[in-house]
Every structure is written in structure tokens, then in C-alpha cells.
Amino acid sequence: MYKVLTIAGSDSGGGAGIQTDLKTFAALDVYGTSVITALTAQNTQGVHGIHTVPPEFIVCQLEAVLSDIHVHAAKTGMLGDADIISIVADILTRYRITNLVVDPVMIAQSGQRLLPEDAVDALRDKLLPLAMVVTPNLPEAEILLGREISSVAEMAAAAREIRRLGPRHVLIKGGHLPGTEMTDIFFDGKDMHTLSESKLDTINTHGTGCTYAAAITAYLAKGLTPLDAFGRAKKFITDAITHGICVGSGYGPTNPMGALFRELELGRVSRDLARALSLLQKTKPAVNLIATGRTNFFYCLEGAGSLTEIISYPAPLLLCQQQIGAVGEPTFDSRLFPGEYLLAAHNKDKRIRAMINLRHTPEIVAAIKEIGYRAATLNTPFPMLTSVPEALTLEDTPNKEPQLILFAQTVEEVAQKTAALARYFCSC
Numbered sequence: 001m002y003k004v005l006t007i008a009g010s011d012s013g014g015g016a017g018i019q020t021d022l023k024t025f026a027a028l029d030v031y032g033t034s035v036i037t038a039l040t041a042q043n044t045q046g047v048h049g050i051h052t053v054p055p056e057f058i059v060c061q062l063e064a065v066l067s068d069i070h071v072h073a074a075k076t077g078m079l080g081d082a083d084i085i086s087i088v089a090d091i092l093t094r095y096r097i098t099n100l101v102v103d104p105v106m107i108a109q110s111g112q113r114l115l116p117e118d119a120v121d122a123l124r125d126k127l128l129p130l131a132m133v134v135t136p137n138l139p140e141a142e143i144l145l146g147r148e149i150s151s152v153a154e155m156a157a158a159a160r161e162i163r164r165l166g167p168r169h170v171l172i173k174g175g176h177l178p179g180t181e182m183t184d185i186f187f188d189g190k191d192m193h194t195l196s197e198s199k200l201d202t203i204n205t206h207g208t209g210c211t212y213a214a215a216i217t218a219y220l221a222k223g224l225t226p227l228d229a230f231g232r233a234k235k236f237i238t239d240a241i242t243h244g245i246c247v248g249s250g251y252g253p254t255n256p257m258g259a260l261f262r263e264l265e266l267g268r269v270s271r272d273l274a275r276a277l278s279l280l281q282k283t284k285p286a287v288n289l290i291a292t293g294r295t296n297f298f299y300c301l302e303g304a305g306s307l308t309e310i311i312s313y314p315a316p317l318l319l320c321q322q323q324i325g326a327v328g329e330p331t332f333d334s335r336l337f338p339g340e341y342l343l344a345a346h347n348k349d350k351r352i353r354a355m356i357n358l359r360h361t362p363e364i365v366a367a368i369k370e371i372g373y374r375a376a377t378l379n380t381p382f383p384m385l386t387s388v389p390e391a392l393t394l395e396d397t398p399n400k401e402p403q404l405i406l407f408a409q410t411v412e413e414v415a416q417k418t419a420a421l422a423r424y425f426c427s428c
Helices: 017-027 055-066 082-094 117-130 138-145 152-163 208-221 226-242 258-281 284-289 339-348 362-371 411-427
Strands: 003-011 031-043 046-052 073-076 100-102 169-173 181-187 192-198 297-300 310-312 318-320 323-325 354-358 375-378 391-394 403-408
Touching: 003 017, 003 055, 003 208, 017 031, 017 208, 017 226, 031 055, 055 082, 073 208, 082 117, 100 117, 100 208, 117 138, 138 152, 138 169, 152 169, 152 181, 152 192, 169 208, 169 226, 181 226, 192 226, 208 226, 226 258, 258 297, 258 310, 258 323, 258 411, 284 323, 284 411, 297 339, 297 411, 310 339, 339 354, 339 403, 354 411, 362 375, 362 403, 362 411, 403 411
Parallel strands: 003 031, 003 073, 073 100, 375 391
Antiparallel strands: 031 046, 169 181, 181 192, 297 310, 297 354, 318 323, 354 403, 391 403
């Protein structure tokens, strides 16, 4: 197994530093070791106190790890002061750690200074020359160079200048620039590379720099080139921000496990959809509710924000010899009508994640009322509804036949509601 080392501070809130580094390493299937340089009392609102670990104990931790465990890559984060930077640089040199990622942690997200000014020179002179990759954000790059950086062109110039300080590769993160794009610059000494992603509308960004640098470290340990590690890590941090965790009352943390959890959920919802179809197939009266060429299950991922996060069968359910069937396997990126209504329902009530659209007849509508489902007819835009009903009637339009939608929290619950309605309807 690939082994990595993080040398950084501890975040009592769990969103940055050692804590998020180890989460990132685990998510990327590398074995993480750690040396704690400082204890911080912090939460999502800011840093409330810092206790620097005595230098002799930092040495003890480094020697304990490096004398026993061969690490394939290492990263540094919050180092505290000039003495600690010198100690770390000396030991990393002695143990010939060449795959080193330096995240020059200087300022907390809350704005609090984490590295004294007198330690910046030590960082420049002793640690940067050892770095395979250095990963400053804009404020950190400005401190390293002593000037303002306010554009992508200035970021590129800064990357060239920082490389003259000794690191072999420079990544400058542009998330602090105004605008709708997050553009990062990666300079390998010859070519300038850029990667951009749309800025995400979220405050759950605590630990972004730590997560990003830890991902680069993990990919370097696995043998990727620095440029490839940068590209993979850029996608990883975008996923981690996308799935950021809403905890506390300030800036929530990124979620290094977010992409893994999403992959697990993709498989789970697909299996759930297949089980829901099986339940409906076992309910013989359900064939009376199927609208040929229209009926389908729709199931969205938790927190879905687009149709690409809704799963359904690729074609409507079909009837063959009084049996309900489906064509193909469940797929995402559902653009089948009326998938948009599930997205609207989920936006209004995050508990609602599933629906099915059925035949619309006066008799079925009457059965819905008699069985006691909360029902509504859509004659205004969906957002105008005060709540999400269990059953929604879509009236006839010039382009669409009338339809009946059942909403629920899970696709199994949708199937159960449909089965109950079918049995009631056929008994009338």
C-alpha cells in the first residue's frame, strides 16, 4: 500500500489540517501517517486558540514515523514558526523525502494569521527549495511575493516568480479572484497550465486548501506525474466542495468522502429502483394504472440540483400480456417528462426524492381522494404550491395529455402507494 505523511496542525472542528488530510488519504486509498505541529481550538466560525507543539516533540514524531515507515510522499501544512520550519526541513532532507507538497498555510479562512511574519523567510529559504509542488492560494502567494495579485495573468507571473524560490512545480489557486470561475494555474518550469471550474454556491469550503494539497500528495505517492496529480486533485477538490458538509453556524468543511458516498448512492438508488419495479410487478391490479408510453419511476439523489441526478428507466414502463415490464437498466440524466417535477418537489421539500407518473382518469382521481392521499391540481407554477402533495394532477395541455403523479420519500414508498391505490381502485 502507498504510504503518505502529513505534517500539520490539528483542527478541533474536524474540517481542516490533520483531520481532513487523513480523510483525503483514506478516500484515495493511501495509508496516512501524521505529525502534529500545533493544536488549534477552532470551529466553523474561526480559530479561538493555538497551542504550538514543542519542537523536540515534533522531532520525536518525525523520527518515529520516518525511521519505521517508508513514505512515498509527504505534505506540510500549518507549521507554526521559523524554528519548526527549520526542524521539518532538516529532517525531510535527511530522510530524502523528494515527493513533498508544501501547502504554505499562513492565514485561516476567518482571516486570522497562522504563520508569524518572521517565519515566512524560513518557509521561502528552507522549505520551498525542497518542494515538488507548492500550493499557495492568492493571499499566501501575495505574502510570499510581497505584492498584490488580482488577475489570472498576474497569477501566471507570480507562479514563475515563486518557482525561482526553489520548488519544482507551482500551483496557485485562484478561488479568491472575483467572478464566476475558479481558475488555478500550474507551472512546471516550462509550460503554464490552467484548469477552471464554475464557482459553487456554497459556504462549505473550510479545509479546501488542505484537502487539495492532500489529494496531490496522495496522487504523487501513487506515481502520477505532478501535472496529472494536479488534474486529478482539481476534480477531487471540486467534488469535495460540491458535497461539502453543513455543520456549525459558520463555514462548513469540504467532504473528502463525498465522491465515494455519491458512488455508493448511485448503486443503491439503482438497486432500489429495480426493487420498486419488482414490487409493482407482483401487484396484479397495478397494470390498470400504467399509462402506456408514459409511466416511469423517477428517483433523485439526495440534494439533487439537476436532471443529471435523477434516475429512471431509459424508456417508459410497458405492458406485455398484462405484465409490467421495463426496457434496459436504470440510468441517470433523466430527461423524460415529467422528471422536472421531481426536481421541483425536491427543491421544495428535501425529503421528497421519488415519484411515479400514472394514468389520469376521473375514476382514478376519485379513488385517490377516497383513499385519503393529499392531492392537488397543478394550475399554478409548481413553486407556488405551499407544500408537496402526495398526488398531483397535471391537467391536459395542447402538448401533453393529463397525468397523475405520486410523490414519496423513497421509490419503494412510491411503489407501495401505487400498489395500494391499484388495489383500492380495482375493488371499487
